[in-house]
Amino acid sequence: MAVHLVMGIDTEGQKDVLGIWITNNESASFWQEVLTDLKTRGVEDILLTVSDNLPGFTRAIQAVFPESKQQICVVHQLRNSLRRVYYKGKKSVVDMMKPIYNAPNEKEALKNLWKLKEKWGKKYPYMISS
Numbered sequence: 001m002a003v004h005l006v007m008g009i010d011t012e013g014q015k016d017v018l019g020i021w022i023t024n025n026e027s028a029s030f031w032q033e034v035l036t037d038l039k040t041r042g043v044e045d046i047l048l049t050v051s052d053n054l055p056g057f058t059r060a061i062q063a064v065f066p067e068s069k070q071q072i073c074v075v076h077q078l079r080n081s082l083r084r085v086y087y088k089g090k091k092s093v094v095d096m097m098k099p100i101y102n103a104p105n106e107k108e109a110l111k112n113l114w115k116l117k118e119k120w121g122k123k124y125p126y127m128i129s130s
């Protein structure tokens with residue numbers, strides 16, 4: 001069993017738990033029901049979703065809140081990027097990734113991504129594209 005918690009943050013920064021659902025597995029239909037329930041209960045729009053990029057969730061968001069922007073959770077993105085990196089090089093790669101996701105703006109993030117690509121791009125092209 002999995003417990004899914006949906007939390008919202010309004011434009012003033014107030015955090016609210018919007019609902020808790022218990023299910024045996026995740027699917028597009030499960031998330032479609034959750035999002036439809038949220039809309040029925042008064043959620044007018046979702047500006048940004050942050051998730052693990054589960055395809056069913058992405059499709060459900062697009063169906064119920066088509067204007068919503070989507071972002072992969074940094075932790076899930078890092079795990080995905082590091083999947084094929086050999087253990088021996090992981091610390092060095094992670095140390096070079098931190099300035100990317102901690103960058104104060106997109107320009108700095110891209111500069112740091114370029115450095116990562118220069119050093120590791122040939123060995124780990126999947127990581128760079130991810």
